[in-house]
Amino acid sequence: MNLIALNPMTLFSALPGNIAQGIIWGIMAVGVYMTFRLLHFSDLTVDGSFATGGAVAVMLIINDVPSPVALLAAFGVGLLAGMVTGILHTAFGIPDILAGILSQIALYSVNLRIMFGKANQAVSVDKYYLLVSLRNIPKSLITGGIFALAIIIVLYWFFGTEKGSAIRATGCNPSMSMAQGININSTKVLTLALSNGLVALSGGLLAQYQGFSDVNMGRGSIVIGLAAVIIGEVLGEALFGKRLNFFGRLLFVVIGGIIYYIVVGVVLWLKMPSNDLKLFTAIIVAVFLAVPYLRAKSQNSYAKAAKKGAK
Amino acid sequence: MLEITNIQKTFNKGTINEKPALCGVSLHLKPGDFVTIIGGNGAGKSTTLNAIAGVWPVDDGSIIIDGENITGYPEYKRAQFLGRVFQDPMTGTAATMEIGENLALAARRGQSRGLRWGITRAEKEQYHEMLKVLDLGLEDRMSSKVGLLSGGQRQALTLLMASLKKPKLLLLDEHTAALDPKTAAKVLDLTNSIVNKNKLTAMMVTHNMKDAIRMGNRLVMMHEGQIIYDIEGEEKSKLHVSDLLAKFEEVSGGKFANDRMMLA
Ligand SMILES: Nc1ncnc2c1ncn2[C@@H]1O[C@H](COP(=O)(O)OP(=O)(O)OP(=O)(O)O)[C@@H](O)[C@H]1O
Ligand SMILES: [Mg+2]
Numbered sequence: 001m002n003l004i005a006l007n008p009m010t011l012f013s014a015l016p017g018n019i020a021q022g023i024i025w026g027i028m029a030v031g032v033y034m035t036f037r038l039l040h041f042s043d044l045t046v047d048g049s050f051a052t053g054g055a056v057a058v059m060l061i062i063n064d065v066p067s068p069v070a071l072l073a074a075f076g077v078g079l080l081a082g083m084v085t086g087i088l089h090t091a092f093g094i095p096d097i098l099a100g101i102l103s104q105i106a107l108y109s110v111n112l113r114i115m116f117g118k119a120n121q122a123v124s125v126d127k128y129y130l131l132v133s134l135r136n137i138p139k140s141l142i143t144g145g146i147f148a149l150a151i152i153i154v155l156y157w158f159f160g161t162e163k164g165s166a167i168r169a170t171g172c173n174p175s176m177s178m179a180q181g182i183n184i185n186s187t188k189v190l191t192l193a194l195s196n197g198l199v200a201l202s203g204g205l206l207a208q209y210q211g212f213s214d215v216n217m218g219r220g221s222i223v224i225g226l227a228a229v230i231i232g233e234v235l236g237e238a239l240f241g242k243r244l245n246f247f248g249r250l251l252f253v254v255i256g257g258i259i260y261y262i263v264v265g266v267v268l269w270l271k272m273p274s275n276d277l278k279l280f281t282a283i284i285v286a287v288f289l290a291v292p293y294l295r296a297k298s299q300n301s302y303a304k305a306a307k308k309g310a311k
Numbered sequence: 312m313l314e315i316t317n318i319q320k321t322f323n324k325g326t327i328n329e330k331p332a333l334c335g336v337s338l339h340l341k342p343g344d345f346v347t348i349i350g351g352n353g354a355g356k357s358t359t360l361n362a363i364a365g366v367w368p369v370d371d372g373s374i375i376i377d378g379e380n381i382t383g384y385p386e387y388k389r390a391q392f393l394g395r396v397f398q399d400p401m402t403g404t405a406a407t408m409e410i411g412e413n414l415a416l417a418a419r420r421g422q423s424r425g426l427r428w429g430i431t432r433a434e435k436e437q438y439h440e441m442l443k444v445l446d447l448g449l450e451d452r453m454s455s456k457v458g459l460l461s462g463g464q465r466q467a468l469t470l471l472m473a474s475l476k477k478p479k480l481l482l483l484d485e486h487t488a489a490l491d492p493k494t495a496a497k498v499l500d501l502t503n504s505i506v507n508k509n510k511l512t513a514m515m516v517t518h519n520m521k522d523a524i525r526m527g528n529r530l531v532m533m534h535e536g537q538i539i540y541d542i543e544g545e546e547k548s549k550l551h552v553s554d555l556l557a558k559f560e561e562v563s564g565g566k567f568a569n570d571r572m573m574l575a
Contacts, residue, residue: 158426160428160429161424161425161426161427161428161429162419162424162425162426162427162428162429163424163425163426164429165408165412165415165416165424165429165430166416166424168405168407168408169405169408169416172405172406172407172408173401173402173404173405173406175397175402176402176403176404176405177387177405177416178386178387178390179364179386179390179393179395179403180390180416180417180419180420180472181387181388181390181391181419181420181421181422182387182390182416182424183385183387183388184387
């Protein structure tokens, strides 16, 4: 690597674009947070539903549907995708990971159909009104920021309602929830639906931002979403500790997405091969997931006990 | 209040692990009955309570609560009639949610849950007063996560939750078995006062024969999936532990080995 060839200005000028992308992925990560953290359900549907959102939004926009309506439709189709996973899991007893994988695989075919059999479909910002676009980054930052904030506010309210409390209880203690009269099958399906709705909405935004939808655009998105969730959590807890409330947690998930994309920007700027990005992401997530576990273990380890016991 | 008639349950039917757990259990409770249930390990005490709560459907027989046949209702739907406290203090509460939020969840048992606030200001004041009565200092920790509480505190809270919306039937399955003797005694006192104050109909499984005699107005002994002894009122209060032991040895052929039954 020739470090002298690295120009700090290119890194700096790429920053706003990275942040805009990070906000969009942050919305996706908020969806992942709902299933992974609140419901304790590892939902792999998202790799499919993210691309579904992109496909639906782009196909509608190039057929002259206004982009806000197209985005709403993407959200709606995402809801359905999440519902399918939920029903596979609750009504047919398929384990969570497998139920998600089945939906994800099925969605690959569905997404190709939505895009009339093509692997990708372009949507030009010159021809259509788009909500976000890498050709207009300041606008993308503002629009993306407004979307993220609005979603966080709505979810903050929702999880304080009776329904939202029932969802949190379901994730925390299913036996107790049933004993309190909560239909945990329906709360699970609802959460999966809402989560994938958000993921698809985020996919719809990203497709507009990059100017095309791609049948593979969701591949590995669960890992990016998890990365954002975990980076946000670690940072939020480091900065605010116990004072971090639910609103703060959601906000930090989006911030986690932004940080992730800034890091990606740096990695690309260092001219590391972009093909290695997914490997890099997987390692980050694995490390962050392992650290709390290993830390707890080191405070509570047999080796330590043996050392003390040997004295 | 409760009419269970000839309920049957066999686990793992048709496999090598087939286990008939309930073999025709019938029990009728009048409103305000407080029945204690004793019996050896595997007698079917928990299974009876689980059958009423609807943890799984029974194979045969009917379960009627206050005139409503609930035999075909799933667990969450039966919750509107039932208050439950479990043996494991972890089971009855949501650890990552606040004390107040747990109570608010219980307050909505049997109601449809919509987009109203999960807990209101008025409720918080009401819960504050109720927690004060427990005398465990929980009223000042309403926004603490339940996971931070001790087992005894969690059982006390679960009892409060189970009775917050007056249930038609309160099910207690060895709810003090995981607690130290002093805490267990406290939770039992609380149980008595809650049942009496709200005039609840209740079933309590216990391995402590003294408690079984002392508490409630009726006592039932189970053995191999059947009720083998049922005594109430005056007669019950005159019972001695030795009477129960004799009864138990009579049905089980004298083998008392390796049982958790407490004689003290
Ligand atoms: N879900 C289940 N699957 C298979 N077998 C079960 C199940 N639940 C209970 N059993 C069996 O049914 C029998 C009755 O069990 P139950 O738990 O009702 O006993 P118990 O009277 O509560 O005993 P203990 O005093 O040990 O709690 C036991 O043989 C038990 O192994
Ligand atoms: Mg039992």
